[in-house]
Amino acid sequence: MLELSNVSFAYNHDPILKSINFSLAQGQHLSVIGASGCGKTTLLEVIYGLLSYEGVVSWGDRKITKPEDKLVPGEPFIKYLSQSFDLYPFHKVSENVGKHLKLMPMDEKQDRIQELLEMVEMEDFADIQTKYLSGGQQQRVAIVQALAQEPELLLLDEPFSHIDQYRRNNLRRNIFNYLKEKNITCIVATHDPTEVLSFSDDAIVMKEGEIIAHETPTHLYYNPANKYVANLFGEVSEVEANVIWPQLNSDKKVLLYPHDLYVTERATLSATVVKSYFCGKDYLVEARYNGKKLFFNNPEALEGNKEVNLAADYDKLKGRLEK
Numbered sequence: 001m002l003e004l005s006n007v008s009f010a011y012n013h014d015p016i017l018k019s020i021n022f023s024l025a026q027g028q029h030l031s032v033i034g035a036s037g038c039g040k041t042t043l044l045e046v047i048y049g050l051l052s053y054e055g056v057v058s059w060g061d062r063k064i065t066k067p068e069d070k071l072v073p074g075e076p077f078i079k080y081l082s083q084s085f086d087l088y089p090f091h092k093v094s095e096n097v098g099k100h101l102k103l104m105p106m107d108e109k110q111d112r113i114q115e116l117l118e119m120v121e122m123e124d125f126a127d128i129q130t131k132y133l134s135g136g137q138q139q140r141v142a143i144v145q146a147l148a149q150e151p152e153l154l155l156l157d158e159p160f161s162h163i164d165q166y167r168r169n170n171l172r173r174n175i176f177n178y179l180k181e182k183n184i185t186c187i188v189a190t191h192d193p194t195e196v197l198s199f200s201d202d203a204i205v206m207k208e209g210e211i212i213a214h215e216t217p218t219h220l221y222y223n224p225a226n227k228y229v230a231n232l233f234g235e236v237s238e239v240e241a242n243v244i245w246p247q248l249n250s251d252k253k254v255l256l257y258p259h260d261l262y263v264t265e266r267a268t269l270s271a272t273v274v275k276s277y278f279c280g281k282d283y284l285v286e287a288r289y290n291g292k293k294l295f296f297n298n299p300e301a302l303e304g305n306k307e308v309n310l311a312a313d314y315d316k317l318k319g320r321l322e323k
Contacts, residue, residue: 001025002047002153002185007055009046016042017053018209024202026152027183029176031196031217033232034206040189041083043206044155047187048080049073059153079151083158085142089131093122093141096130100148116144119174121167135162143175154179156188160195172199193233197221205229223319230255235284235295237261241321243269245314252321258284260312261296267309276301 007020017039024030032040046053049064050073057064059077067073074080087096094113101109117123120140130138139162146154159175160168176199179186188195196203197217205213205220205228213225224230227238237256242248246268271287271294283301287294287308296310 001060002187003056003058004047005056007046007053007057009042009051009053016209017046020055020211022204022211022214024185024187026185027180028201029179029186029188029199031200031203032187032189032206033191033196033203035228035232036191038206039209040206041157042209044080044082044157044187044189047153048078048155049075050080077152078155079146079149079153080155081142081146081157081159083161085138087130087138087142087145090129092127092129093117093133094126096141097145097148100145112148116148119147119178120144120171136164136167139163140171143171147175147178150182151184154184154186156186156190158190159188160192169194191232197233205232224255227255230257234258237289237292237294237296239269239289239294244310244312250321254312254317254321256296256312256317258295258297260317261294261310262312263296263298263308264311265309267311269310271308271310273302273304273306273308275304 002024004020004022007017008015009017020043032043034040042051045051047057047064049070050067052066052068064075094117097113097116098109101112104112113126114123117126120143122137122140122144125133125137130141133141139159143159160172163171172195176186188200190196200217203215203217203220204211207228213220213229220229221233227236230236235258238253239256241252241254242250244254269289271289274286274288276298277284277286278301282297282299285296285298285302287296302308
């Protein structure tokens with residue numbers, strides 16, 4: 001089990017992490033989300049042992065060693081995939097992966113390299129020097145390089161950010177299913193809602209170096225504590241609840257995702273269409289209400305300046321009312 005107790009880190013007396021506390025069981029997958037600069041990458045570096053910190057970080061009965069206590073920072077049972085990839089540019093793809101398998105017999109080593117490269121659809125590039133690869137291809141090599149020795153704990157910092165969309169979903173399924181199969185604990189720092197919602201057991205939301213929420217992805221999505229949390233999953237609107245549901249004698253507000261609102265003939269919430277954006281199965285419509293932006297889904301594009309009436313299902317959303 002990974003456990004962090006009162007972990008803090010400051011750079012030039014500027015606090016980056018503030019009293020971080022959480023635990024993660026063996027084999028569980030955790031997403032760390034939050035706006036840029038909230039401390040996600042720093043948290044991973046602290047867990048790996050690259051930064052001096054206050055508090056305690058432990059993996060089972062082993063404490064994570066601080067860099068001043070070790071000749072080479074980092075822990076052998078943890079692998080950390082940073083956004084810099086850490087590849088040898090003049091080495092072949094197979095050599096970059098194989099350098100982490102030095103103690104394996106040659107025939108087993110070659111089979112292992114082949115297995116890993118097939119997982120990320122890079123087997124046809126085994127004999128290519130990594131300097132000739134695209135950013136997305138290099139990232140795929142870096143992912144399996146981190147997996148080569150099957151670490152106990154894997155730390156991933158935006159692991160699919162350079163990979164094209166049509167390949168990304170399949171790769172995520174391959175990688176995260178493999179980690180579950182091997183019971184490898186994983187923490188992913190990400191901005192991508194799909195990685196949080198589809199592949200994580202739990203999620204931590206960070207803001208200005210602090211954890212402001214720690215829940216299952218499902219709970220975070222359907223019951224965001226505030227607009228900051230909801231915005232991490234996409235466009236969100238904040239509306240006075242008694243405008244949508246006049247029966248409520250309350251000045252509370254409700255957070256609404258675009259799919260929560262729908263056009264109807266009669267409603268108390270009227271908005272003016274600004275623009276419609278085609279999203280495939282429907283349109284994301286940007287509108288103005290009470291001087292603020294409002295977003296909702298609609299099966300058809302709506303003309304600009306058109307007045308529309310909007311409604312939302314109270315029974316589905318009452319748990320989301322502003323606390």
